[in-house]
Amino acid sequence: MSSAPRTLAEKIWDAHVVRSAQGEPDLLFIDLHLVHEVTSAQAFDGLRAAGRKVRRPDLTLATEDHNVPTNPGIGPGTPIEGPGTPVTDPVSRIQLETLRRNADEFGVRLHPMGDPGQGIVHVIGPQMGITQPGMTIVCGDSHTSTHGAFGAIAFGIGTSEVEHVLATQALPQIKPKTMAINVEGALPDGVTAKDLILAIIGQIGTGGGQGYIVEYRGEAVRNLSMEGRMTVCNMSIEAGARAGLVAPDETTFEYLKGRPNAPQGADWDAAVEYWKSLPTDEGAVFDHEVTIDASTLSPYVTWGTNPGQALPLGAAVPAPGDTEDPNGTERALTYMGLTAGTPLRQIQVDTVFVGSCTNGRIEDLRAAADVIKGRQVASGVRMLVVPGSMQVRAQAEAEGLNEVFTAAGAEWRSAGCSMCLGMNPDTLKPGERSASTSNRNFEGRQGKGGRTHLVSPAVAAATAVTGRLAAPADL
Ligand SMILES: CC(C)[C@H](C(=O)O)[C@@H](O)C(=O)O
Numbered sequence: 270m271s272s273a274p275r276t277l278a279e280k281i282w283d284a285h286v287v288r289s290a291q292g293e294p295d296l297l298f299i300d301l302h303l304v305h306e307v308t309s310a311q312a313f314d315g316l317r318a319a320g321r322k323v324r325r326p327d328l329t330l331a332t333e334d335h336n337v338p339t340n341p342g343i344g345p346g347t348p349i350e351g352p353g354t355p356v357t358d359p360v361s362r363i364q365l366e367t368l369r370r371n372a373d374e375f376g377v378r379l380h381p382m383g384d385p386g387q388g389i390v391h392v393i394g395p396q397m398g399i400t401q402p403g404m405t406i407v408c409g410d411s412h413t414s415t416h417g418a419f420g421a422i423a424f425g426i427g428t429s430e431v432e433h434v435l436a437t438q439a440l441p442q443i444k445p446k447t448m449a450i451n452v453e454g455a456l457p458d459g460v461t462a463k464d465l466i467l468a469i470i471g472q473i474g475t476g477g478g479q480g481y482i483v484e485y486r487g488e489a490v491r492n493l494s495m496e497g498r499m500t501v502c503n504m505s506i507e508a509g510a511r512a513g514l515v516a517p518d519e520t521t522f523e524y525l526k527g528r529p530n531a532p533q534g535a536d537w538d539a540a541v542e543y544w545k546s547l548p549t550d551e552g553a554v555f556d557h558e559v560t561i562d563a564s565t566l567s568p569y570v571t572w573g574t575n576p577g578q579a580l581p582l583g584a585a586v587p588a589p590g591d592t593e594d595p596n597g598t599e600r601a602l603t604y605m606g607l608t609a610g611t612p613l614r615q616i617q618v619d620t621v622f623v624g625s626c627t628n629g630r631i632e633d634l635r636a637a638a639d640v641i642k643g644r645q646v647a648s649g650v651r652m653l654v655v656p657g658s659m660q661v662r663a664q665a666e667a668e669g670l671n672e673v674f675t676a677a678g679a680e681w682r683s684a685g686c687s688m689c690l691g692m693n694p695d696t697l698k699p700g701e702r703s704a705s706t707s708n709r710n711f712e713g714r715q716g717k718g719g720r721t722h723l724v725s726p727a728v729a730a731a732t733a734v735t736g737r738l739a740a741p742a743d744l
């Protein structure tokens with residue numbers, strides 16, 4: 270092996286190449302394959318048709334997340350069909366039934382709706398300690414980049430690739446280029462990981478990461494919790510990046526230690542020693558570098574229909590002529606029903622959603638609860654708080670956060686993707702406007718005709734109180 274300095278991404282990549290040939294993609298070994306109901310059915314069909322088995326069921330984990338309703342009463346044994354099922358949409362039911370049949374037939378572990386281990390695929394991996402530094406992780410889901418927060422190469426794949434990984438536990442991949450995003454200085458008080466990633470995408474654009482694995486570096490990133498790092502890595506894909514990662518450090522080890530699937534005893538010590546060898550070497554060269562001054566940031570919100578259309582909350586809706594893409598801005602403003610020059614703080618919402626794989630973890634719920642505690646959701650506003658997993662839900666309940674939310678007039682729900690996207694009953698009606706802690710504000714994302722402003726959990730909670738886009742400092 271060469272002794273030239275390497276980046277974190279290059280080290281993980283090199284350690285997983287099982288076959289490399291000039292002019293061909295590398296064949297990578299995959300350490301963890303996550304599966305959900307939306308992108309797996311055809312892959313299992315393909316295996317069945319070819320008479321193949323799942324090569325490594327021990328490295329494969331499935332959950333139900335996109336199609337599950339989040340009615341408060343859902344628990345172990347809640348049926349997905351028959352009288353009394355909360356699953357009313359036939360397509361959702363078929364997808365859930367199919368995943369259950371496939372998991373059973375192919376011997377894949379599955380956390381079904383209502384199971385205490387169930388949750389959004391990108392929330393349960395980390396919470397189980399199954400997501401670890403140095404790994405290669407794939408899932409038929411673009412936000413697989415979330416797991417990069419642990420110093421893993423984690424990326425979304427298509428359904429034919431899902432089939433390939435199920436059959437072989439390997440995947441041919443062209444090596445992406447490397448980019449460093451250096452976030453220097455400290456985030457000011459009240460500025461969160463979500464604001465940081467919205468600011469980054471606002472700066473580099475939704476195509477800015479295309480062709481790259483991004484490593485987030487610098488003081489502000491080092492100071493983020495694991496939850497915050499997951500929020501940042503989660504949205505790498507919204508900047509077009511193949512993956513996003515953060516070097517493992519004491520924060521990572523502290524988070525993992527003692528989790529059910531984390532190594533133990535001597536194995537733990539050996540793992541930590543290996544993980545400590547992963548960070549980018551002094552002198553390693555990235556193909557591209559971007560520097561962000563954290564101290565200049567403030568709470569960010571989106572005004573348009575892609576995550577790059579983000580501005581500080583103190584700004585106003587831009588005029589088409591003031592942007593690089595006047596036509597795109599014009600179209601976004603029309604869809605969003607906004608007028609150029611309107612201060613963002615004057616935008617009124619009728620729905621607030623706290624949840625998703627971006628901001629549905631315990632720390633996110635704590636941040637929202639902190640703001641809403643002792644206050645009331647504004648009249649005419651509906652606030653949904655949806656834990657990213659049943660375990661997050663249980664923990665939040667143990668901390669009394671559910672009572673904080675319900676006392677404020679918010680709805681406390683069961684775990685799932687929920688209003689992040691319109692694949693389950695939690696949707697916006699045409700023309701409704703949300704402040705949402707999720708990651709995509711595309712046209713129709715939260716329901717046909719729905720309008721989405723992406724925000725942090727703290728901004729979501731403050732917005733619920735005032736009924737207009739607001740930060741906690743405004744209350
Ligand atoms: C349904 C799934 C394929 C999709 C994705 O890949 O990201 C979804 O999770 C999303 O967030 O849009």
Ligand code: SF4
Pocket residue numbers: 334335389390391410412625626627685686689690707708
């Ligand atoms: S929470 Fe949203 S972004 Fe995350 S996996 Fe579900 S639908 Fe995709």
